[in-house]
Amino acid sequence: MKKPIAFFVHHQGRGHANRTMAVAAEFARDRPVSVLTAGPHLFEGFCRDIEIVTLPDMIGAAVPTPRLYAEPTPQVMHCVPLGLTAMRRTMRTILDHLDARDVGLFVVDVSAEIALLARIASVPAVQIRMHGDRSDIGHVGAYEACVGMLAPFDERMEQDDYPASLRAKTFYSGGLCTSVDGVLSRAEAREKLGLDPEREIVVAVTGGGGSGTPYAPLTVAARAVPDALWLTLGPTHREGHETDFANLRELGWVPSVTDYLAAADIVVASAGDNTVHEVARVGGRLVVMPEWRYFGEQTRKAEALVRLGAAIQAPVWPGDLQGWRDLVARARTLDGTALRGLYAPDAARRAAGWLEGLTDELWHGATEPPAPPVVAAG
Structure with a gap:
């Protein structure tokens, strides 16, 4: 035996x-x-x-x-x-x-x-x-x-x-990566989800191990890049003073995160192990924003991703319009190849x-x- x-x-x-x-x-x-x-x-x-x-x-x-x-x-x-x-x-x-x-x-x-x-x-x-x-x-x-x-x-x-x-x-x-859902093309994913095939889409995703994606900075992002559709997956953290915008939608937990990642032009995500590899699996453009973890776990992982050219990172969540515009512009220069190679x-x-x-x-x-x-x- x-x-x-x-x-x-x-x-x-x-x-x-x-x-x-x-x-x-x-x-x-x-x-x-x-x-x-x-x-x-x-x-x-x-x-x-x-x-x-x-x-x-x-x-x-x-x-x-x-x-x-x-x-x-x-x-x-x-x-x-x-x-x-x-x-x-x-x-x-x-x-x-x-x-x-x-x-x-x-x-x-x-x-x-x-x-x-x-x-x-x-x-x-x-x-x-x-x-x-x-x-x-x-x-x-x-x-x-x-x-x-x-x-x-x-x-x-x-x-x-x-x-x-x-x-x-x-x-x-x-x-x-523990996700097993099939990976669709961007066009297929948008058709399945009923999303505009031409509009720029930014997806912010976080897992269940923390307090969620901070929502207030995303309201600034929605104002800074109003032509883009901003979607959040998973939990979000509100401070109570946020103003909602029509181009920012909270979706919470969804049946297939993979479909939304495949549909996205840019993904803003924490540096959790599976989250990073979910984005890598679809070859997405990743803006990595590490959450607080003991011993700086996500911070050190984010540093490794940036060092390999697989992601970009801001020192903190941008709180101003130009900060978000600059971050999105940098994200658009990524092609996803380096990140995909890590999956x-x-x-x-x-x-x-x-x-x-x-x-x-x-x-x-x-x-x-x-x-x-x-x-x-x-």
Whole structure:
């Protein structure tokens, strides 16, 4: 029997879960797969047979006493409050599952502490690589504790400050996009969506992991470039003083983001992993506006995109008319070729193949533990 592969999946947004499903769907059918997560609902309807283990949701859990709350966080860790019953249950559930299933590889997406826990428990782990300023002892310790890292992006997107020793144990799958909708031509997409075939269209999109695209700057954009149609996909964040304009429409969540991206002349987007690769998949002109994330994750990813000529970026959301006109003019000079090259259609399959191959390599030649001695009845 093949060694099981288990995933720890963070439940903030949908990106971690969607990535896990995309990879797990490519595993051999006789490979046992399990997922440990505080967001089991994110896997509803997944077609592959997997075991779901529900973990406590510790976000916002209260520390029981002021004295416990006052204890400083050790530098080797990031989020380890003291006195939380839910945290003990989480760690116990993870360890019990890894032990009971005799897991061969634990894929952590993402948590430095869980990666360290796996090593302490003598379970080989792989950490999903993310961009950001992660040279602190906590991140480096977690990376060193792992048998490898999986980067779901093109190696050209890697940061210069990522140590060579860690790069050597990192597998780059190429740009992994979890969207599977077919990509239409611009004309086909506009006809399907009932959009003007000739008008310039700018689409602003963000995922579900943050507070949404700031709406106020887009009202300035709509005034600055009034001949364009501005559309927003996903959540938006309003401050309460915005004036709406006829050429700016909030669409919210739509059935097929891909169709709107294909219909767009320019896309304004956050620097989330899947968002960037969705735009790359259609070869769009990308204005990347990173959202705040821990360790500057989206900021560092945006820097990589700009460095490769795959996107343009403004230092901040323009608050004036000329700022938007200049940004749109710069975006029109992009042709999408550099960005399209960062998307790999076979990324999920390549990631799955590497994870399965690594698991089999790690356990090649292992023998079953001897059966406990049978004590004869006296």
